[in-house]
Amino acid sequence: MTFRGPSNGASFHVQSGPRFFQEVPMPAARFYVTTTIPYVNARPHLGFALELVQADVLARHRRQHGDQVRFLTGTDDNSLKNVLAAEAEGLPTQELVDRNAAAFQALHQPLALSFDDFIQTSRDPRHRPGVERFWRACTAAGDLYRKHYQGLYCVGCEQFYTPAELRDDRCPEHDTQPQLITEQNWFFRLSRYQDQLHHLIDSGQLRIEPAVRRNEVLSFISAGLEDFSISRSHTRARGWGIPVPDDPDQVIYVWWDALGNYITALDYANHSPDYRHWWVDNPRRVHLLGKGVLRFHAVYWPAMLLSAGQPLPTDILVHDYLTVDGNKISKSAGTAIDPVELVAQFGTDPVRWWLLREVPRVGDADFTIDKLIARTNRDLADDLGNLINRVVSMMHRYRHGRPPTSTAQPTTDAHQLTAACQQAPGLIAAALDAFDFRTATAAVWTIVEEANRYVEHIRPWHLARAERDGSTQATAELDTALNVLLRACQALAEHLRPFLPNAAALIAAQCTPSAGQLPSPQPLFPKIATRTP
Numbered sequence: 001m002t003f004r005g006p007s008n009g010a011s012f013h014v015q016s017g018p019r020f021f022q023e024v025p026m027p028a029a030r031f032y033v034t035t036t037i038p039y040v041n042a043r044p045h046l047g048f049a050l051e052l053v054q055a056d057v058l059a060r061h062r063r064q065h066g067d068q069v070r071f072l073t074g075t076d077d078n079s080l081k082n083v084l085a086a087e088a089e090g091l092p093t094q095e096l097v098d099r100n101a102a103a104f105q106a107l108h109q110p111l112a113l114s115f116d117d118f119i120q121t122s123r124d125p126r127h128r129p130g131v132e133r134f135w136r137a138c139t140a141a142g143d144l145y146r147k148h149y150q151g152l153y154c155v156g157c158e159q160f161y162t163p164a165e166l167r168d169d170r171c172p173e174h175d176t177q178p179q180l181i182t183e184q185n186w187f188f189r190l191s192r193y194q195d196q197l198h199h200l201i202d203s204g205q206l207r208i209e210p211a212v213r214r215n216e217v218l219s220f221i222s223a224g225l226e227d228f229s230i231s232r233s234h235t236r237a238r239g240w241g242i243p244v245p246d247d248p249d250q251v252i253y254v255w256w257d258a259l260g261n262y263i264t265a266l267d268y269a270n271h272s273p274d275y276r277h278w279w280v281d282n283p284r285r286v287h288l289l290g291k292g293v294l295r296f297h298a299v300y301w302p303a304m305l306l307s308a309g310q311p312l313p314t315d316i317l318v319h320d321y322l323t324v325d326g327n328k329i330s331k332s333a334g335t336a337i338d339p340v341e342l343v344a345q346f347g348t349d350p351v352r353w354w355l356l357r358e359v360p361r362v363g364d365a366d367f368t369i370d371k372l373i374a375r376t377n378r379d380l381a382d383d384l385g386n387l388i389n390r391v392v393s394m395m396h397r398y399r400h401g402r403p404p405t406s407t408a409q410p411t412t413d414a415h416q417l418t419a420a421c422q423q424a425p426g427l428i429a430a431a432l433d434a435f436d437f438r439t440a441t442a443a444v445w446t447i448v449e450e451a452n453r454y455v456e457h458i459r460p461w462h463l464a465r466a467e468r469d470g471s472t473q474a475t476a477e478l479d480t481a482l483n484v485l486l487r488a489c490q491a492l493a494e495h496l497r498p499f500l501p502n503a504a505a506l507i508a509a510q511c512t513p514s515a516g517q518l519p520s521p522q523p524l525f526p527k528i529a530t531r532t533p
């Protein structure tokens with residue numbers, strides 16, 4: 001079976017040996033993908049797990065196809081919110097920040113993440129010199145100036161709002177009353193970049209997905225961009241954060257500092273080979289983010305890069321929010337589900353699968369434990385788990401665990417299944433390129449559905465009975481059917497790797513013959529007991 005590969009044109013050959021796919025060598029593309037860096041005033045919640053898992057899938061998928069990948073995540077330490085959280089707990093700020101940053105980094109194992117780099121902005125030696133260099137570059141461009149400023153400031157957002165942006169005089173994100181703040185600050189000449197930014201986004205040179213977010217940014221820019229404050233007084237920052245170069249009474253605005261992480265982590269400070277390799281000379285520089293921070297990433301950050309004379313990101317991929325039991329995720333409201341606890345209770349594969357299979361490309365998704373259980377039992381235990389178990393069991397029952405060597409062409413009954421296997425790589429690649437995880441997982445799932453349909457249609461147990469009665473045609477047909485099914489299971493192991501790396505490894509182990517012999521069938525995905533009300 002030859003699969004015509006995804007958009008890069010690679011092709012793969014499926015075998016029943018230990019290596020399912022032999023990739024045709026081709027020049028490796030480069031792919032740099034980042035998540036946002038969250039404040040560490042609290043432990044991670046499920047909403048951020050979504051972003052991490054999405055970035056992980058993109059990174060794994062690219063690696064699987066031989067690309068060079070760098071996947072960065074980290075924490076935004078230099079926020080006033082962290083100072084306030086530390087005060088509330090009676091801890092030194094650095095101690096609270098370190099403790100919570102460690103909790104974010106530790107998501108690596110339970111969520112099966114494959115990030116290559118983790119930047120903690122208060123500690124990483126690459127960060128502060130990079131932010132300072134960036135500041136000086138914008139100063140040299142003539143884009144920074146001092147001005148008296150009065151504004152309505154939300155501490156939760158670390159952002160000034162105009163009265164028109166508030167909802168009933170309250171922050172639209174936090175529903176709290178912003179503070180009126182007057183001080184002399186540094187400003188960034190954002191207004192200068194209005195036309196250039198509009199053109200870059202409108203022409204697709206800076207791609208924003210989905211289109212609804214792109215249009216939102218374009219209309220925000222068209223409404224007119226105002227210069228924004230990029231520092232605060234040392235006092236209001238409680239002495240926490242990166243001082244403004246040559247003006248130690250001011251601290252760099254936390255968003256300016258945080259956005260810089262995408263290049264400081266590549267050692268922008270020294271314009272090192274890493275920075276050139278992954279940013280300047282790399283055709284794919286991808287940021288993943290939630291819709292709440294779109295303006296920072298699609299307007300402020302690109303303008304800052306233009307000012308500093310550096311390349312922009314190429315892709316901005318925007319997800320919506322998760323709600324939990326119909327409520328916005330909030331620590332104070334007790335709706336912040338801890339992804340680590342969720343994984344401890346249900347396992348990595350069910351949590352990843354729910355996030356990837358159920359969260360739509362546009363629109364908020366509501367998480368409930370019942371939905372997680374239902375999805376796990378239906379997809380992983382019933383459809384996928386039973387399929388693998390059935391195929392391996394039949395191979396043992398009818399062929400002593402030894403995949404037949406027959407080379408007969410599958411009959412037309414197998415057409416839908418082989419078509420699903422052939423189409424999956426292209427469909428997955430196209431969906432992931434469009435930042436559509438539901439469609440990508442659906443393409444994988446078509447193989448599962450077609451394989452189960454094929455089993456029901458061909459009824460291998462009938463063929464086995466006819467074979468016992470001496471039909472040589474039944475022997476040939478059973479050989480072929482078992483091989484078609486085993487190849488489909490092997491294709492599933494391959495295509496599930498970016499989405500469910502743990503499950504994919506289990507399936508590959510079940511479906512890979514060693515010295516011509518398959519291992520004994522093992523149930524892979526136990527059903528989760530439904531909760532009693």
Ligand SMILES: [Zn+2]
Nearest residue numbers: 154157171174
């Ligand atoms: Zn707010």
